[in-house]
Amino acid sequence: MSDSYNPQEIESSVQEYWETQQAFKAEENNQQEKFYCLSMFPYPSGRLHIGHVRNYTIGDVISRYQRMQGKNVMQPMGWDAFGLPAENAAINNKVPPAKWTYENIDYMRSQLKRLGFSYDWSRELATCHPKYYRWEQWFFTKLYEKGLVYKKKATVNWDPVDQTVLANEQVIDGRGWRSGAVVERKEIEQWFLKITAYADELLNDLDQLEGWPDQVKMMQHNWIGRSEGVEIKFAIENIEGQEQTSVSVYTTRPDTLMGASYIAIAPEHMLAHYAAKNASEIDDFINQCKQTKVSEAEISTLEKQGMDTGLFAIHPISNKKIPVWIANFVLIEYGSGAVMSVPAHDQRDWEFAKKYNLPIIPVITNEQNSNNVDVSEGAFTDKGWLFNSQQFDGLSSQEAFEEIAKELETQNKGSKQINYRLRDWGVSRQRYWGCPIPIIHCDSCGSVPVPEQDLPVLLPEDIDLDGTSSPLNKLDDFINVNCPKCGTPAKRETDTFDTFFESSWYFARYCSVDNDQSMLDERAEYWLPVDQYIGGIEHAVLHLLYARFFNKLMRDHGLYEYDEPFKNLLTQGMVLKDGAKMSKSKGNTVDPEELINRYGADTVRLFVMFAAPPDHSLEWSDTAVEGSYRFINKLWRMVESFKEIVNERQEISASELNESQNNLHRKVHETIQKVTDDIGRRYTFNTAIAANMELSNELQKFDDHSTQGQAIHQQALESIVLMLSPIIPHVCHILWQKLGNSQAVHEVQWPKVDVNALKKDNMKLVVQVNGKKRATISVAANADNKQIEETALSDENVSRAITDKNVVKVIIVPGRLINIVVK
RNA sequence: GCCCGGGUGGCGAAAUUGGUAGACGCAAGGGACUUAAAAUCCCUCGGUAGAUAAUACCGUGCCGGUUCGACUCCGGCCCCGGGCACCA
Numbered sequence: 001m002s003d004s005y006n007p008q009e010i011e012s013s014v015q016e017y018w019e020t021q022q023a024f025k026a027e028e029n030n031q032q033e034k035f036y037c038l039s040m041f042p043y044p045s046g047r048l049h050i051g052h053v054r055n056y057t058i059g060d061v062i063s064r065y066q067r068m069q070g071k072n073v074m075q076p077m078g079w080d081a082f083g084l085p086a087e088n089a090a091i092n093n094k095v096p097p098a099k100w101t102y103e104n105i106d107y108m109r110s111q112l113k114r115l116g117f118s119y120d121w122s123r124e125l126a127t128c129h130p131k132y133y134r135w136e137q138w139f140f141t142k143l144y145e146k147g148l149v150y151k152k153k154a155t156v157n158w159d160p161v162d163q164t165v166l167a168n169e170q171v172i173d174g175r176g177w178r179s180g181a182v183v184e185r186k187e188i189e190q191w192f193l194k195i196t197a198y199a200d201e202l203l204n205d206l207d208q209l210e211g212w213p214d215q216v217k218m219m220q221h222n223w224i225g226r227s228e229g230v231e232i233k234f235a236i237e238n239i240e241g242q243e244q245t246s247v248s249v250y251t252t253r254p255d256t257l258m259g260a261s262y263i264a265i266a267p268e269h270m271l272a273h274y275a276a277k278n279a280s281e282i283d284d285f286i287n288q289c290k291q292t293k294v295s296e297a298e299i300s301t302l303e304k305q306g307m308d309t310g311l312f313a314i315h316p317i318s319n320k321k322i323p324v325w326i327a328n329f330v331l332i333e334y335g336s337g338a339v340m341s342v343p344a345h346d347q348r349d350w351e352f353a354k355k356y357n358l359p360i361i362p363v364i365t366n367e368q369n370s371n372n373v374d375v376s377e378g379a380f381t382d383k384g385w386l387f388n389s390q391q392f393d394g395l396s397s398q399e400a401f402e403e404i405a406k407e408l409e410t411q412n413k414g415s416k417q418i419n420y421r422l423r424d425w426g427v428s429r430q431r432y433w434g435c436p437i438p439i440i441h442c443d444s445c446g447s448v449p450v451p452e453q454d455l456p457v458l459l460p461e462d463i464d465l466d467g468t469s470s471p472l473n474k475l476d477d478f479i480n481v482n483c484p485k486c487g488t489p490a491k492r493e494t495d496t497f498d499t500f501f502e503s504s505w506y507f508a509r510y511c512s513v514d515n516d517q518s519m520l521d522e523r524a525e526y527w528l529p530v531d532q533y534i535g536g537i538e539h540a541v542l543h544l545l546y547a548r549f550f551n552k553l554m555r556d557h558g559l560y561e562y563d564e565p566f567k568n569l570l571t572q573g574m575v576l577k578d579g580a581k582m583s584k585s586k587g588n589t590v591d592p593e594e595l596i597n598r599y600g601a602d603t604v605r606l607f608v609m610f611a612a613p614p615d616h617s618l619e620w621s622d623t624a625v626e627g628s629y630r631f632i633n634k635l636w637r638m639v640e641s642f643k644e645i646v647n648e649r650q651e652i653s654a655s656e657l658n659e660s661q662n663n664l665h666r667k668v669h670e671t672i673q674k675v676t677d678d679i680g681r682r683y684t685f686n687t688a689i690a691a692n693m694e695l696s697n698e699l700q701k702f703d704d705h706s707t708q709g710q711a712i713h714q715q716a717l718e719s720i721v722l723m724l725s726p727i728i729p730h731v732c733h734i735l736w737q738k739l740g741n742s743q744a745v746h747e748v749q750w751p752k753v754d755v756n757a758l759k760k761d762n763m764k765l766v767v768q769v770n771g772k773k774r775a776t777i778s779v780a781a782n783a784d785n786k787q788i789e790e791t792a793l794s795d796e797n798v799s800r801a802i803t804d805k806n807v808v809k810v811i812i813v814p815g816r817l818i819n820i821v822v823k
Numbered sequence: 824g825c826c827c828g829g830g831u832g833g834c835g836a837a838a839u840u841g842g843u844a845g846a847c848g849c850a851a852g853g854g855a856c857u858u859a860a861a862a863u864c865c866c867u868c869g870g871u872a873g874a875u876a877a878u879a880c881c882g883u884g885c886c887g888g889u890u891c892g893a894c895u896c897c898g899g900c901c902c903c904g905g906g907c908a909c910c911a
Contacts, residue, residue: 040911043910045911080911156909157909166909169910170910216827219906222825222827296825297824297907300907302824423908426909536905537828537905538905540827541827541906541907543911545908573828573829573905579904580904610848615828617905621834621850623849624848624850626849627848633862633863677839681839684837684839686836686848687847689847690836690847690848693846693847694846694847697847765843767843768843768892770891771842771891771892771893810891811891811892813892817843817892819842820891821891
């Protein structure tokens, strides 16, 4: 009697086995090569979605594969537990965010366990727990002492009805999502981390990251955006007595300076406020510009609008007067909040100048000693040679860069400067469900960090939320404290950290998760850096840049020595259904739990790995899941029926194999070679699975009950079970036992390629004539080019294709094809 | 708007360094087994012509180029997706 495949039964029993054996508990061991495999931890939103399943299956396959390669593997899991959704749930359902979050964590943990991931659960962490966040509060106070933290005004989305700050995603068509009020930009005091102090290192160290996709490195490179240019000071006319009597601009194209025809400033610029004092239409315009949310995408897609301030700037070289305009697309956050506009040589400036009838002064042409450039249809943005530029005429753009910078420096009106697009990291959030910023505001001492012995600053958990302002502002017990320095009554900071703060260092804390005496310890030195990090491509810049930054901060604080946190990075694509990202609002989600109930975890894991390579987006298909289930059933039956014919384990004797045994033997080792490369190097799990399916198809046709037949058959089945065990671990655990093995499959060594088995007597070559396939020929594996050519030319189809023509040349690509070029 | 990806049969995909386009799977059609169904097994499966053959031509978003040879490289365009600093 043979058993039939019952996924529910075997999965729970295998999971129980792993748990009682503590099979995946990781311990530091200097005798063994370590492998730290990390998947981006989830936000505990309530239930796992398919994107999680995909991400964590990839991580688990890599972990199990590396374990079979003999590595000491650590794969932890935790929860990115602070964030907005908990507050929304609290408002909607009257349940405190902490309760909601911890309940979600419990549920999602049970879902992860049902999927059979090989996590070391003893290292689990949740960022909303004081045991975790106390260390980031501590670290923040250390950064404060080092001068890497400062306070400044920054813009937020303000809902004037709910009296609350809104996240960008809470602003819909310019209105607050709850109140429907038109949102305004508002400036408030916030804490910043000096990430710009590390801009050069963050940029240069990208070169070290050989295991990162070029795409991600390119995005970070462009995000940091290092540029070399000149900062130029334009004096403002008739503005004596004001705080600011000039305006600074930064340009990467000082060679176009003589073509500057106006200055554009941000609506929040000090000069804009000055100009608005006596002109109500300017004031109106500034207010109108405020009614847009704080996002670069939003601002750069706005219709370009501007208003003349009536002020004039003095051109630093020509001393001519040029007007100062307010423009809605100039960002106060970036640089000095002002730009010099050269409409002839910048497309955006050109469009603005056309719209408002401002002068367009061409000064660059693509021929030397010419003044011939057409800017009637658009700006000429290439570099070239100067004209119309006084003493700089005839210089190349590159020469002019130097000469103009020198002239400005001499006159004390500007200097060469390196600039970054990267801005300092604003970490303050005006929200409840986050880590309290450990600062106390004292009237006489200013901002005072909370002393180490008073940490953690606990977030009060039993609260009500109503959607207006932060509840921390209303908790007198929380706010009213004595100043740690002078002891007089003071106020506690009520802002919390950006949740990126927590996710910037969790990778390190897993190593020392139980340490209540310090943030990290020597165990971090053993495990770090992360050998393989896996997560969504949507994190390519922000999270991954902040984590790299935090890593350098921790290194510079002596917490450990490594420059970069993640050696290898795999960015997985989105999971789509009907061509759109799965989301609750679109109603196109698939609940993995239902699939597990129906088919078992192995089928779900197999499908998500088979449907597409990990970095592609994955198009969900319900029917295709059936196919994965069918394949597992087929594999099960193959093992069952093999057990019926086999008497006892037979050993392969290579010299005794007949042709079909030899062919299968070769196929087994070709498959091992391919699958090892696919999983170990290429991360193309889909083709690794396909190769195993191909081998299974051949094996199914193999009906040879002889001694050697059984030996080859056994090896083929065992190889398939071993190679698929990282992907479908439960069923492979059982099948491995059924094949007569006592060791647990996750502890077995990965199969090795026998190079002798790969040898072939003949090879097939394609014959092309003028690049078109005309025939396939078979020649001896050691045939020389002359023999290959003769065989090819004697082929019937080939000779037909070249009749009446002259052979010009013959190209032979070893082992692949032969191309006969004729005329 | 800016930065980064992607586009191949009815569908998901494969083709790893410029060398046989469509492996593997899904769906579909035909057949075997069965009283029947499910399950399983076998066959066909990019298009056109041809006889369900041999074979020929066309075919990897569009237009053009380089090459003996282009899904792959180059130039230009169209469409889709990700990110844009307070979603995570």
